[in-house]
């Protein structure tokens with residue numbers, strides 16, 4: 297069974313499908329998350345310094361877009377997942393940020409990485425438990 301993408305309710309499916317297609321394998325390098333609500337991939341660099349520089353370039357763009365990643369880092373590799381928490385699914389911002397990451401990584405000399413690395417993915421899952429109360433619309437008191 298292949299996972300189907302689940303788009304955020306504010307992202308028109310036709311537009312979403314067209315935008316997502318070039319990012320996904322084999323055209324692009326991204327894979328759907330197991331639940332279909334996000335896209336993820338590892339970014340590997342020559343060493344920690346380059347990888348951290350990459351993450352340091354992505355971070356201010358997240359602030360600008362008001363959209364945060366679920367990510368982890370071990371040495372020379374950043375594992376990035378883009379998903380939208382509210383409304384849940386893949387949104388236009390996930391697509392924008394995935395493209396941004398691809399572009400920046402290319403400029404920074406991304407190197408070939410092996411396929412989805414379970415260690416990095418697991419770290420993303422774990423940190424997601426801690427940060428799991430993000431993006432929940434604030435209750436009016």
Ligand SMILES: C[C@H](O)[C@H](O)[C@H]1CNC2=NC(N)=NC(=O)C2=N1
Pocket residue numbers: 362363364365379380381382383430431432
């Ligand atoms: C108010 C603020 O814009 C929202 O909480 C944003 C912040 N960043 C976000 N990032 C992600 N990945 N998903 C969201 O739903 C989200 N919501």
